[in-house]
Amino acid sequence: MRARRLAAVAVAALLAMTGCSSPAADEPIGGGSSGPAGPGSGAAGPVTVLAAASLTESFTAIGTRFEQVNPSAEVSFSFGGSAGLAQQIIAGAPADVFAAASPTTMKTVTDAGAATGTPVTFARNQLVIAVPKGNPKGLATLAALAGSGIKVALCAEQVPCGTAAGKALSAAGVRLTPVTLEQDVKAALAKVKLGEVDAALVYRTDAKAAAADVDGVEFPESAGAVNDYPIVALEDGPNPAGAAAFLTFIRTPEAQRILTDAGFQQP
């Protein structure tokens, strides 16, 4: 009983805090900017961004820069498998921006009428073979992954990195039986980091982010399975101005440079 009452108080306090913070943060800009949102204008208060797991590092960096340019804005991210995030959005998760790892996943959101405007592709990603540091098994091609005694982790076909892996493998004419089908790209990479598998097909960006433990081996067939990353503002987002500002910021040269540094390609 007491725990429940405490929880209720905590929730009430939280609501009061969020309720207060946005008008207070609006005030300083309220006088001037009502035009189209650009970098450094129009964004205030909390902006909630749901983004694919593979965007974790680059979006965190972009979020920090965005907050520096828009001091009264506060970005919070929720990273996860694109499809799971899409389901949350359709179910009414209170978020402003959605960045997916595949157009197919984005389509489920736009089809459900949960997005405003058309999604824009802001980055592209390719698969690499992630192997433990130093590539102890000397895996250099997709065909080598089908060798006997090689343990491979792939993403489940339901998530974008799994779809891309399927495409690349069929383009290479390689049939392999993975030991596990992971729920997102970070989970597949974690299995390589822990040394439980010899290789995983992950995005180049993920291999790069884990460069301390993992090497990324490029392979030609990945060109046939390039993933487009679309981003869109959400219909029921509590902060449309903030969403618009974030969408504009993502296409600035500065944000694009952060993405390229992380291993993404420009659209």
Add this chain to the structure above:
Amino acid sequence: MLPLAGLLIRAPWTTLPQRLTEPGVLAALRLSLLTATLATVVCLLLGVPLAWLLARARFPGRRLVRALVTVPLVLPPVVGGVALLLVFGRRGLVGGWLDATFGFSLPFTTTGVVVAEAFVAMPFLVISVEGALRGADPRFEEAAATLGASRWTAFRRVTLPLIGPGVAAGAVLCWARALGEFGATITFAGNFPGRTQTMPLAVYLALEQDLDAAIVLSLVLLVVSVVILAGLRDRWLGTS
């Protein structure tokens, strides 16, 4: 109860028969029931003696051991899965040796699923059995001993029947927890249809693509577990 009603209301009843006959559903259900049952057996074999030690034996550090037994209850299951990997993984403390000596590794196998489920579900059994043992009068065991029964015979013929309902309740709890296990399983045993993909994992991945499929899978798991639990209750607990 309300979330349950939500599932029932939202269920795609028209396409239900066709969805139920998809081969993946049956494989995942069979694997779930098999691993949960095996995990319960493992828990019974390890947990009952452990509970007896905790309830009857006096040894230094007993409080600490009792606290450690409940750790899997507190630990987020995913952390439990990582901990299992660090011990039984290919580079783990025990796993490295197993792999080098026998060429045998637990992760990504059905055995791995059983280990993960047993790890998470064990406290439910130990706590119930220990409670039952504390409630049972030790003088019955002493009486058996004075009549010439060995410790094992006394345990088997006197103690076990006394604490039967407690063990049964613990086993049911343990089985139910193992059946619903998700985090430790997907982390330690991975996810591969027919081998390590249990129902909760299948539900999670179905959710990535098709909400209706996920609802159907959840309903199947729910119905099967309620039927089994209700049946067990009547048989084991109702009579005592």
